[in-house]
Amino acid sequence: MNVREVSWRVFAEEYGSSTMEHSGEGEKPVSYIVTPLGARVNRMLVVGVVTEIEDVGEEDKPRYRARVADQTGEFYVSAGEYQPEAAAALAKISPPAFVAVVGKSRAYSPEEGVKYLSIRPERISEVDANARDNWVLETAKSTLARIDAMQEALNMSEPTAGELMKLGYPENLAEGVVLALDYYRDVDLNRFRNVVKDALRSLLPEGRGKTEKATPAQPPKKDVFASVEVPEEGASEAANEELQELEVGADEEETVLGIIDSLDKGSKGAQWDKIVDAATKKKIDKVRLEEIVANLLDKGEVYEPELGMMKKI
Numbered sequence: 142m143n144v145r146e147v148s149w150r151v152f153a154e155e156y157g158s159s160t161m162e163h164s165g166e167g168e169k170p171v172s173y174i175v176t177p178l179g180a181r182v183n184r185m186l187v188v189g190v191v192t193e194i195e196d197v198g199e200e201d202k203p204r205y206r207a208r209v210a211d212q213t214g215e216f217y218v219s220a221g222e223y224q225p226e227a228a229a230a231l232a233k234i235s236p237p238a239f240v241a242v243v244g245k246s247r248a249y250s251p252e253e254g255v256k257y258l259s260i261r262p263e264r265i266s267e268v269d270a271n272a273r274d275n276w277v278l279e280t281a282k283s284t285l286a287r288i289d290a291m292q293e294a295l296n297m298s299e300p301t302a303g304e305l306m307k308l309g310y311p312e313n314l315a316e317g318v319v320l321a322l323d324y325y326r327d328v329d330l331n332r333f334r335n336v337v338k339d340a341l342r343s344l345l346p347e348g349r350g351k352t353e354k355a356t357p358a359q360p361p362k363k364d365v366f367a368s369v370e371v372p373e374e375g376a377s378e379a380a381n382e383e384l385q386e387l388e389v390g391a392d393e394e395e396t397v398l399g400i401i402d403s404l405d406k407g408s409k410g411a412q413w414d415k416i417v418d419a420a421t422k423k424k425i426d427k428v429r430l431e432e433i434v435a436n437l438l439d440k441g442e443v444y445e446p447e448l449g450m451m452k453k454i
Contacts, residue, residue, distance in 0.1 A: 147313065148186040148243060150280040151176060153214030154336045156185070160256055161324045162248055174246040174258060177325045178287035178333060179318030182246045185260065187216050188268060188276035190454050191240045192444045194231050205231040209242060209260075210444070212277065212340040217259040218242055227262035234267060237444060237454040241268045241276070274344055281337045286310075288330050288337075290318045295328075394442075396423055397433045401443060402453045410445075410452030 159182075161175040173181040189211040198204030204221035205228055220227040227244070234240065244262035251257070290310045294300035300322060305315035321328070400419045404411035420430045434451065437443045446452050 148184045149180050149182045150186055150276065150283045151180050151182060152280055152284060152336055152340060153187075153189075153211050153216050155180070155213075155284065155333060156182070156216065156246075157214055157258060159258060161321065163320060172246075174248055175317055175320050175324065176287075177321055177328050178284065178291055179314060179321040180283075180287060181313060181317040181320070184243070184245055184263075186276070187211070187242045187244075187260065188273045189216065189240065190273075190444070191218075191234060191236050191238055192454075193446070194234060194236055196232075203228060203232065207231055209240060211280075212343045213336050216242070217257070218244070218262055218265075219247075219259055220262050220265070224262055227265045230265040234265075237452065239268045239270060239273050241266050241272060277340050277344060281341050284333060284337050287314065287318070288333055290314055291322065291328055292330060294318050294322050295330075393425060393429070393433055394437060396420075397425070397430065398437065398442060398453055401451050405452060409447060410450040413449045413451060416451060 155176050155178055156174070159174050159176045163173045163175050163181065165171040165173065171183050173183050175181050187209060189209045191207050191209050192215075193208045195206045196203050197206055198221060202222055205219070207218040207220075209216045209218055218227075218231075220231055222228070227242075242260060242262050243264045244260040247259045247261045249257045249259065290305060293305060293308055293310075297304060300319055302312065302315040302319050305318060306312060310318075397416075397420060400416055400423070401411045404415050404419065416434075417427055417430060421427070425433070434443065438445070443451055443453050
């Protein structure tokens, strides 16, 4: 009897830092990506903002590539004829939008020494900001548990899965930590602690700003996600008037977000030069503007659909 693989919750920074592939045992061995913190990832659950979807297939065989960003980096998703449900979902989604992706880890090595990681999705659903925030919290807890397990292994003279299990860690994590420690050797745990801190900080009011609409608290639904409201393309005819009405208060980030949103006249976003001009009129100089936008990019509040353009999420 085959046991269904656990859906790991891993931040993009940890997953993207992985270079180890491992195969299980048995008649039909399962392939894993082993992260530096010991997650043996075959299946994974990711929730973030899909910022780009591209159809790279043929007319009768569509194939989609997408980028899904969390607070720490990006995941790459690819779905085609062998993932019909996921491909159909990507065909209907208009970036930017919050999405949940359940899928299999995948590694591709076009040449020796080069490895690209992606997700082969089983299911993709649009979700709301609450679902994303819950995922961040759960992923932070899972990451901290892996950090603790790795720290315990580093403290052992001869770390084994059995010894870690005696300390209360589950077998799949204990075995993964031992594999990771042997392969990656010196793991910078402080780096991943900071990743968790940054991800959690983005959930605080001062971290996210006041850009997301509040939604009523609802009990979680297993494997069921609510839809997210995606901003309509284009801007109103009164965009210039709205710019003039924006007030520069203590929250400069909110002002810059308002400028970007008001200048967005299509799917490509707002032009950087016009953002600079509008910010200058609000007494925000270019240097300060670049700092604010950098923070907004880190928080996932805005993204750059193409060079010289900025769009609010």
